[in-house]
Amino acid sequence: MAANPNWSHPPAGLLIRPARRRLLRATALLGLLGGLATALSALRATQHGAILPTLFTALIGVATLVAVAGGVAAAFRRRSWICLTPEGIEVFGEYGRYRVDWDNLVDAGPHLAFLAGLRLRSRAALLTTHQGTPRQRELLATAPAYGPWDLAFSSVDLDCGVDRFIDLLNTCRQDPERRAQMLRASPSRARS
Secondary structure, three states, X not given: OOOOOOOOOOOOOEEEOOOHHHHHHHHHHHHHHHHHHHHHHHHHHHHHOOHHHHHHHHHHHHHHHHHHHHXXXXXXXXXXXXXXXXXXXXXXEOOEEEEXXXXXXXXXXXXXXXXXXXXXXXXXXXXXXXXXXXXXXXXXXXXXXXXXXXXXXXXXXXXOOHHHHXXXXXXXXXXXXXXXXXXXXXXXXXXX
């Protein structure tokens, strides 16, 4: 991977961004449920006139506001991306920037209900493509396995969804000709 002075900018290829809409919808649902719980608790507290239910209501309200603010901040703070290129899967995120070459990818599949897992031939080959701080490199080198998978990406990281991402990876890994056709064009988005 050539050194790039702006290494947080994605290369040409099939771009996959974090699923901000999904995170915002979950945050909105949390806010709605927290607001409903606060309203019901406040109604009950006013009927009894006791101080303890009133304090409990205030705690529910504050916890809801903190959780909603945290969810919104997380949705807009994420600056990560994944890009499928003719060379491999380029990733920019908490571990810096690195590439999983297609010949280093053994398999891709689901893990639990919300993770896309990648099994690698060699983590050392992955580290040769790393750009970032020494701390990020150390984190990538020592990242724990996720069941049978060396790397895993959450549904929050994949605006195309876990199943679509796995299908794209397996198609690109197994069929170099189709991969070249899919990834030859200018930057595009992989939406489900």
